[in-house]
Amino acid sequence: MTSPFRLDGKTVLISGAGGGIGQSLVNAFREAGASVIGADREAKLLEGLGLSSTVIFDQADPKAARAAIEAYLIDHGTPDAVVSNAGFTRAEHFGQVDDDVWASELAINLNGAYAMTDPIVAAMAQRGRGSLVFISSVNALAHFGNPAYSAAKAGLIAYAKAIAVERGGEGVRANVIAPGSVRTPAWDHRLAADPTLLDNVLPHYPLGRMVLPVEVANAAVFYCSDAASGITGTVLPVDAGLTAGNLRFVDEVLRGK
Numbered sequence: 570m571t572s573p574f575r576l577d578g579k580t581v582l583i584s585g586a587g588g589g590i591g592q593s594l595v596n597a598f599r600e601a602g603a604s605v606i607g608a609d610r611e612a613k614l615l616e617g618l619g620l621s622s623t624v625i626f627d628q629a630d631p632k633a634a635r636a637a638i639e640a641y642l643i644d645h646g647t648p649d650a651v652v653s654n655a656g657f658t659r660a661e662h663f664g665q666v667d668d669d670v671w672a673s674e675l676a677i678n679l680n681g682a683y684a685m686t687d688p689i690v691a692a693m694a695q696r697g698r699g700s701l702v703f704i705s706s707v708n709a710l711a712h713f714g715n716p717a718y719s720a721a722k723a724g725l726i727a728y729a730k731a732i733a734v735e736r737g738g739e740g741v742r743a744n745v746i747a748p749g750s751v752r753t754p755a756w757d758h759r760l761a762a763d764p765t766l767l768d769n770v771l772p773h774y775p776l777g778r779m780v781l782p783v784e785v786a787n788a789a790v791f792y793c794s795d796a797a798s799g800i801t802g803t804v805l806p807v808d809a810g811l812t813a814g815n816l817r818f819v820d821e822v823l824r825g826k
């Protein structure tokens with residue numbers, strides 16, 4: 570009997586496949602039996618990942634993203650699932666945000682994600698089946714810095730719910746994962762520059778650690794599998810407990826640590 574958690578014979582398109590979480594997504598979906606189409610902004614980011622095919626576009630340019638995906642669909646057909654994972658932020662607080670920064674962080678994280686998934690949603694609806702997962706952030710649920718990025722990531726939740734409601738009747742599911750700080754290779758550089766950084770980060774996390782990229786990837790595999798066939802329009806924090814409450818308040822104010 571085939572496990573409903575397996576994805577044998579399915580195809581999944583993963584954007585930002587060459588990044589820290591992206592590479593874990595590729596591995597997890599391949600291990601679950603899927604063949605993986607990798608999308609990213611440069612072909613060299615996708616080398617050696619065991620992908621069945623690739624799509625290259627700049628997600629900050631919605632017209633380019635839509636055109637690349639439409640061409641891909643004509644040549645290769647509609648994937649069974651999509652993980653919209655590409656994202657970017659640099660502006661950590663309002664002091665670093667202006668009109669241009671706001672527009673650019675909305676462009677890559679929200680407008681580009683819409684432009685690249687919209688043609689696939691339409692094709693999935695026509696076929697009568699499909700699943701999408703959006704990699705958002707805990708920043709969409711409460712403010713932890715990065716104001717423009719956070720607005721974009723909150724927008725992804727609204728977009729996923731719109732797909733869930735308007736396309737559910739055509740068999741399309743859409744869900745959102747909200748990771749907390751993920752221990753990607755990007756953290757290696759930060760920790761090399763400041764080895765004490767974790768002393769400030771970990772007291773916020775009830776599990777006492779950051780989540781691993783594979784923990785985000787496993788949640789995405791679940792959402793795309795038949796094991797989640799009744800689940801749509803939901804948001805799943807994969808955040809080591811960050812959004813469950815305020816551990817520092819409990820520790821510092823109540824426990825007097």
Ligand SMILES: NC(=O)c1ccc[n+]([C@@H]2O[C@H](COP(=O)([O-])OP(=O)(O)OC[C@H]3O[C@@H](n4cnc5c(N)ncnc54)[C@H](O)[C@@H]3O)[C@@H](O)[C@H]2O)c1
Binds near residue numbers: 630655707
């Ligand atoms: N790492 C974390 O702590 C964390 C926490 C919450 C959410 N996230 C989200 O998870 C996702 C993956 O993040 P990551 O940590 O792997 O980051 P990363 O920088 O390692 O990977 C991001 C990927 O997106 C691609 N990308 C960036 N700009 C692009 C553009 N304009 N066009 C096309 N592709 C582009 C990059 O090339 C890269 O492959 C992002 O959406 C991010 O916001 C990350």
